[in-house]
Amino acid sequence: MAKRLVRNGFTGCVGLNMWPVFVVFGASFMSFFQRLLQGTAALGLGMAAWPSGLAAAEAGGIEFFENHIRPVLVQNCYKCHSEEAGKAKGELLLDTREGLLKGGDAGPVIVPGDPKASLLIKVVSYENEDLQMPPKNKLPDDAIAKLTEWIEMGAPDPRAGKSAEITDKDEFDIAKRKAEHWAWQPVRRDIQPPELNAAGGWAKTAIDPFILSRLKAANLTPSGPASRQTMIRRLYFDLTGLPPTPAEVEAFVSDTSPLAYENLVERLLASPHFGERWGQHWLDLMRFAETRGHEADYPIPQAYRYRNYVVRALNADVPYNDFVVEHVAGDMVKQPRLDPATRENESAKGPGFWHLGEATHSPVDIRGDECNRVHNQIDVYSKAFLGLTMGCARCHDHKFDAISTADYYAFAGFLQSSSYHLKDVADPVEQESAYEKLTKLRAANETKVVTEYAATVEKRVSQVGAYLPVAAAILKAIPTGKDAPKPADYIASHPTVKAKAEAAKLNADKLAAWVAYLNKARGSVADPLHGIVKVALGQSRGEALATMRKLEADTTALAKSVKIIETVEEGERNYVKSERDWRAEDMVADYRREQGSDEWFPGGKQFGAGPMKAGSPVFGNDPNRPIREFNENGAARNDELSTRFSGLIRTRTFGVNGDMLWYRYKGKADVFMSVNSHRQVAGPLHGIVRQKLDSKGDEWKWHGHRVRDY
Incomplete structure (x- = not known):
């Protein structure tokens, strides 16, 4: 017999208020009902425990x-996410329960029972x-509250059925695109010009027959x-942008030479005005300007050099393929093109075009600013060099x-992986020659100079025993008090210094220098003679040794106590700070050791091929003191x-997780932190990224760079 399955209400079975009842017609009814009762008995308490209010809850x-959710979806969502509209923006359909639970490109939009984890609530709450x-337009607060309540109750949804097979993504077949358009095909050289029966002498160049053929066809x-x-x-006007003088017109009209036209063209091409005229068109493609264009319109450093480079390149008839290479990566050309007049590196000026676009001097959103700057660079490059609008592919595969x-x-x-900095364009050949000569000079003479220096030091060190106790005695005898003389007053001409020097047969200038040094050493625990000076001034050897050991222990303890304040992202725009111990991988750069190719990134010749090793002499400009110090x-x-x-x-590029960066340095330095390739132009924001350091002396110092804002 035929069987028919019917879903219906059934209220008399072990407390169930909603149960699928299978009504079977024919001889099999009794056996089916027996099996149903057996299944009911087997379920026992498990079935009895089913919530008795389920039917009422589901109906509610x-x-x-129907009263609160469907109207919101229909009015605000269906026009972009429904089968009726024929659209599935973001691959999301919201007109069926299946489509709602499936979600789209951003993942599931609801988590039934958990509105906080539901993407739908996040996006409608902005x-x-x-x-x-x-x-x-944002939904009213009441509508958002209803959506939240609906998801909390489990997102009941009567819209059964399959979700429509609709996609918002166009099929992108790059091979097909290339095959269908002539611009992507190789250049053909086998095409012959059309035959013309009577050209009348009009066609003079190889392209003229093609033009004449099309004219005749029309x-x-x-x-x-x-x-x-x-x-x-x-x-x-075409070649120089300037009108000829009456005399020049008369001379050309009167010139009967068969090469008069060619000679005039060559003369105008050789004019400096040719590069000025046609350089304007190229500079327009490169969106050239000498200022940033945003608000205060800050100047672009050295922009004029790029402008002049373009003019000179056109006048020098630089081959276009070389011109392109110089623009894309002219700073990396092994044998750069030099300006014959100034010997400047012309190739290195080409990449300046990358940074001629409008720049926001204080962007609030640095990542967004970076995306916009890179997009501008891609847009300009692709249009000028490729004849394509690559910028269209920022949000989707190109439509054409x-x-x-x-x-x-x-x-x-x-x-994004390239950085911006000003490059020295002075004669690279001369720079390389000077660098090689100095490198060889240092290698050939360093040992000799150090040996000679050591001999003079040995003589001076041998006199330490004579000067140290006398200088210590002078320093110890200096009275203290508000109006008392200062150690700095004890120069070579001071009566005490002169008398002590004469009595011990010492040099007064050197003795005064020792007094000044000992005064400095007793106040600096980092000075290598600090303990000796303290003993010479009266402190016991035991106390001085204890002080040195305490300093060592304190230094070790301090190093171990360093903590990293790390910022951890928990959820959307929610950041939590946590403290942890310092780890070796927190070191961004350590120039105390040799550097690998992935660690040493110099620009120019100033920092050499790697860090200077410990113990290396640092030469100065004083011929009487060739070694200024030892590193x-x-x-x-x-x-x-x-x-x-x-x-x-x-x-190297690194992630900023903590609140501070620390630099150990001495001398002067300009430090710049490039955050997401952002280069600060001017204030008021991001001034912290730039730091000017000055240790005001020859001592190493630590500098803390606050980076918590990033």
């Missing part, structure tokens, strides 16, 4: 959906500025030759060209060969 939930729905007659007066004006979103962001990665620690130094070289040193 469906009524809540918690995330990058994802807000509806996009134009029933058009080519224009006749221009007069000489018209021709010279056209050439002047063979460019995918993956291509766009792969190219963006190259630009006591391995360090990145800009004075190993000469301070006249230019350059910079940068660290």
Whole structure:
């Protein structure tokens, strides 16, 4: 017999208020009912425990959906996320229960029973500025409250049925795109010009027959030759942008030479005005300006150098392929093109075009600013050099060209991983020659100079025993008090110094220098003679030794006590700070040791090929004192060969997790922290990224750089 299954209400079975009853017609009814009762008995207490109010709860939930939720979805969501509209923005459909639970590109939109974890509540509450729905107007608070309540009750939804097979993504077949358009095809050289029966002498160049053929196909007659007066004006305006003088017009009209036209063209191409005229068009493509364009319109440093570079390149007839290489990566060319007049590195000026765009001097959103800057660079590059609008692929695969979103962001990665800095364009050949000479000079003479220096030091050290006790006695005898003389007053001409020097047969200048040094050493626990000076001034040896050991212990304890305040992201825009011990991987750069290729990133010659090793002599400019000091620690130094070289040193790219960066340095330095490739132009924001350091002496110091804002 045929069987029919019917879902219905059934109220008499072990407290169940809603149960699927299978009504079977025919001879099998009794056996089926027996099996149903057996199943009921087997379930026992498990079935009896089913919530007795389920039917009422589900009915209430469906009524809540129909009264409060369906109207919100229909009015605000269906036009972009429904089968009726034929749209599934973000691959999301909201017109069925299945589509709602499935979600879209951003994942499931609801978690029944948990509104806080539901993406739907986050986007309609405008918690995330990058994802807000509806996009134009926020829902009323009452509607958001109803959605929240609905999800809390388990998101009951009577809209059964399959979700429609609709996609918002166009099929992107890059091979097909390339095959269908001539621009992506290789250049063909086998095409012959059309045969013309009667060209009338009009076709003079290889391209003219093609033009004449198209003119004839359109029933058009080519224009006749221009007069000489018209021709010279056209050439002047086209090539130089300036009108010819009456004398120049007369001379050209009177020139009967068969090469008069060619000679005039060559003369105008050789004019400096040619580069000025056509350089304007190229500079427009590069969106050239000498200021940033945003608000206060701050100047772009050295922008004029790029402008002049373009003019000179056109006048020098630089091949276009070389011109392109110089723009893309001219700073990396092994044998750069030099300006014959100034010997400046012309190739290195080409990449300046990357940084000519509008720049916000104090962006609130640095990541957004970076995305916009990189997008501008991609847009300008692709239009000028490729004749394509790659910028369209920022949000989706290109609608027409063979460019995918993956291509766009792969190219963006190259630009994001590149950094901006001003490069020395002085004669690179001369710089390299000077660098090699100084390197060889140092290698050949360092040992000899150090040996000679050691001999003079040995003589001076042998006199320490004579000067130290006398200087200590003078320092110890200096009275204390408000009006008492200061140790700095005890110079070579001071009566006490003179008398002590004469009595001990010592040099008064050197004795005064020892007094000044001992005064400094007794106040600095870091000085290597601190303990000796304290003993010489009367402290017991035991106390001095105890002080030194305490200092060592305190230093060790201090190093172990260093804590890292780490910022951890918990949820959308929610950051929690936690404290942990310092770890070795927290070290961004350690120039006390040799550096690998992934650690040492110099620009220019100033910092050399690597850190200066500990113990290396630092040469000075005083011929009487050739060794200014010895490098006591391995360090990145800009004075190993000469301070006249230019350059910079940068660290590896690292993530900012804590509140502070610490630098150990001495001398002067300009420090810049590039956050998401942002380079500060001016205030009021981000002034903290720039730091000017000055140790005001030859002692190493620590400098804390506050980075908690990033």
